[in-house]
Amino acid sequence: MAPKVLISDKLSDAAIQIFKDRGIEVDFRPELGKDKEALAAVIGDYDGLAIRSATKVTAALLEKATNLKVVGRAGIGTDNVDKDAASKKGVIVMNTPFGNMITTAEHAIALMFAVARQIPEASASTHAGKWEKSKFMGVELTGKALGVIGAGNIGGIVCDRARGLHMKVLAYDPFLSEDKADAMGVHKVELEELLAKADFITLHVPLTDQTRNILSAENLAKTKKGVRIINCARGGLVDEAALAELLKSGHVAGAAFDVFAEEPATENVLFNLPNVVCTPHLGASTSEAQENVALQVAEQMSNYLLDGAVENALNMPSMTAEEAKVMGPWVKLASHLGAFIGQMTDEPIKAINILYDGVVSTMNLPALNCSVVAGIMKRANPDVNLVSAPVIAKERGVKISTTSQDKAGAFDGYIKVTVVTDIRERSIAGTVFSDGKPRFIQIKGINIDAEIGAHMLYTTNKDVPGIIGTLGQTLGTNGVNIANFTLGRSSVGKDAIALLYVDDRVPDTVLKKLADTELFQSIKPLQFDVA
Known part of the structure; x- marks a missing residue:
């Protein structure tokens, strides 16, 4: 459908x-x-x-x-x-x-010009029939220092346009490297230096706990006398009341705001102040x-x-369409590994440790992590998915750690998942073969090679004769068809496991017959979403 x-x-x-x-x-x-x-x-x-x-x-x-x-x-x-x-x-x-990066950046530049030359007030005056040429003395942008708070997508475009206007660009952005700043032709500075040196300040950061009120009353007081401030990013980045006082005192020469702490802004302390340009959140408003x-x-x-491609998501790792095609089998494997452990673990999980080796270690690991965690959580909550799983894990206090390493084994790449509870650690590893099919390759440290099916049966036992015969005969005489049979052991006479891929879920009556043989330490039917 x-x-x-x-x-x-x-x-x-x-x-x-x-x-x-x-x-x-x-x-x-x-x-x-x-x-x-x-x-x-x-x-x-x-x-x-x-x-x-x-x-x-x-x-x-x-x-x-x-x-x-x-x-x-x-x-x-x-x-x-x-x-x-x-x-x-x-x-x-x-x-x-x-989609609107250029438009928003251009609006910031337009407001910077408007406040530099007092264009809105001059226009209103002229429309009113006045000719107040001497009243509207402006300043040039050329040679001035522009402080850009946030040099990401939009801020980066503003930096580029400002350099074209022959401005000196000072950029404050904790995530901006020196190499990137050099490539952009800007000076990477701390916020204190930007406040002290900038003739114009423009903001291009999201509103977060870290950026809220970044231009507080305290920081505004540190700005250069005669500074002009532009905000086309988000309301709440600037203490508007403190800015209004500095505008009245003349410390701040002008301001241009497209966004406000409360919107729609029908009233605001900045309205009707001299040389304050205001627009109604027009940053992205071009056809x-x-x-x-x-x-x-x-x-x-x-x-x-x-x-299944996830692009520009705000609540889970993004995965492009190209990545989805390449990573699809690995995402499915990650889900199967999680599902195995989730179905095997009855006690509360304290930690999930995920190891990525070889080719998979260079892939989109956050997306793979989500798939592992979702697989584990599905037993407790069948409606869980890649988005909700990390949230549920966090709410339950489960710690998730990730390790990646270069190729260190016989396979080009593999994923190993280990869960930690109060009483045990349980691990499983898997890989993707050249045919694109996920396989289990290790359980409890025992090497295997198991194809994954919708219905499986997992058993543990001591390495003694008769296990294969008992499994085959009991299942066969009760109408359970075996599609694939995999065995493994730690060493002769020690711990052994069997993983069977069967056509249908093994009935409880058959599980009891296997248990009655007293050959098995554990018997567990498993189900996997292989669609």
């Missing part, structure tokens, strides 16, 4: 057509974005929800979204989506951070940007629903 997507905000016809061309059933109902009751009444029918800013994806709505797998936001900001609730429900939340993000979200959601 084809996936179904609901578009509850305005999206372009071209974006709608992308869904249709990819074979996805799509309903375009933009009126639902502002009608939460009507949206809640139908959301259970859909696998995907495409939105802009009007639709509010709340925890209450997600409770009704019984089939929902992905929410796609055409734009950067996802303040209208409860991402924690989405993660717990296993719903991926995507945005489109690249090109709106089209770009709409097309991008349609492609991303289609890629996920059809191919």
Whole structure:
């Protein structure tokens, strides 16, 4: 059955057509974005929800979204989506951070020009029939120091455009390396130096606990006298009341804001102050940007629903369509390894340790980690998936650690998963053969070579004669067909294991007959999702 997507905000016809061309059933109902009751009444029918800013994806709505797998936001900001609730429900939340980068960067540059030359006030004065040429004395941008707080995607474009204007660019970004700064032609500085030296300051960071009020009253007081401040990023980055006081005192010569701590901003302490330019969150408001993000979200959601590719997700590791093709068998193996341990472990798990060796060690390990953890958690919660599994593990206090290493064994690559409980450690390893099929290669330190099927039977015993015969005869006489039979032992006469791939689940009556032989230490039927 084809996936179904609901578009509850305005999206372009071209974006709608992308869904249709990819074979996805799509309903375009933009009126639902502002009608939460009507949206809640139908959301259970859909696998995907495409939105802009009007639709509010709340925890209450997600409770009704019984089939929902992905929410796609055409734009950067996802303040209208409860991402924690989405993660717990296993719903991926995507945005489109690249579709409006240029537009937002250009708006910041435009506001910088506007506040440098007092263009809005001069325009209003001229429209009013005045000719106040001497009143509007501006400053040049050439030769001035521009402090860029956040030199990522949008900030990087601002840096490039500012260099073209022959400005000296000072960049503060904890994640910016010296080599990257050199390549960008900017000076990497600490925040204190930027505040002290910048003639203009522009912000390009998300609103987080670390960046909230980054231009606090204390930091604003450290700025150079005559500084001009531009914010096209997020409201809440600047103490607006403190800035208003510094504007009134003349310490700050001007400000240009496209975003505010409270929006819609019908009132604000910055309004009507001299040389303050305000726009109503227009950073992404160009026809090109709106089209770009709409097309991008349609492609991303289609890629996920059809191919499992995760792009620009905010609550799980991204995995491109190309990665999904290469990693598919390894993702499946990771899930099988987790499922094996999850079905074998009855006591609470304290830690999950995952080792990646060889070719798999260079892949997207966060995505593989999610698959392992999801496999483990499925026994306790069958509805768990790649998104919700890490959240559930964290809530339960399970520590997850990852190790990667160069090829260290007979295989080109393998994954080994070990879980730690209060009473034991349990491990299993697997690889992917050249045919693309996952295989188990080691259990409890015992080497094996086991094909993975939907229904399996795992036994442990001492290495004594008669095990193969007992398993084969008991299963055979009770109508259980064996597709594959794998044995392994630690050494002669010591611990031994058997892993059987059977056509159907082994009935409890047959398991009891095996137990009654008293040859086995443990007998465990297992199930795997091999679809």
